[in-house]
Amino acid sequence: MRNLHILVVEDEPSNSEIAKVILMGQGYKVTCVENGQEALRLCIDEGQVFDAILMDILMPVMDGIEATRRLRAHAKTQDLAIICLSAKASGADHAAGIEAGCDSYVRKPYKRKDLLMALSEILLRKGVIDEPLL
Ligand SMILES: [Mg+2]
Numbered sequence: 001m002r003n004l005h006i007l008v009v010e011d012e013p014s015n016s017e018i019a020k021v022i023l024m025g026q027g028y029k030v031t032c033v034e035n036g037q038e039a040l041r042l043c044i045d046e047g048q049v050f051d052a053i054l055m056d057i058l059m060p061v062m063d064g065i066e067a068t069r070r071l072r073a074h075a076k077t078q079d080l081a082i083i084c085l086s087a088k089a090s091g092a093d094h095a096a097g098i099e100a101g102c103d104s105y106v107r108k109p110y111k112r113k114d115l116l117m118a119l120s121e122i123l124l125r126k127g128v129i130d131e132p133l134l
Pocket of ligand 1 (some may be wrong): 010011012056057058127
């Protein structure tokens with residue numbers, strides 16, 4: 001399988017580090033940015049291509065809901081796999097993420113397997129990979 005490139009959008013460095021360790025442990029390439037505006041800059045302004053985004057919800061400058069909405073509104077990124085990650089446990093938060101266009105939702109703190117299963121499911125569904133990641 002080709003090397004997946006995952007964009008982690010997360011304002012808390014310790015959370016980025018956890019995601020990075022898990023993803024790099026699978027051999028994936030990982031890029032981290034700290035807010036939604038940075039994600040838009042890479043994906044839309046610079047046209048960088050990622051296989052999936054792990055998107056935190058609560059972030060300064062631009063949150064994950066707004067960033068997801070804008071990515072979905074843009075031709076370059078409308079079909080990109082986006083998984084929302086949030087510590088907020090409410091159903092309303094989950095609904096807001098899905099409403100904005102996230103493909104799925106993982107609640108923090110998560111186990112390695114939870115993250116990889118969510119990633120696998122969405123990448124299979126989008127045809128980015130043709131066999132499960134784990
Ligand atoms: Mg946050």
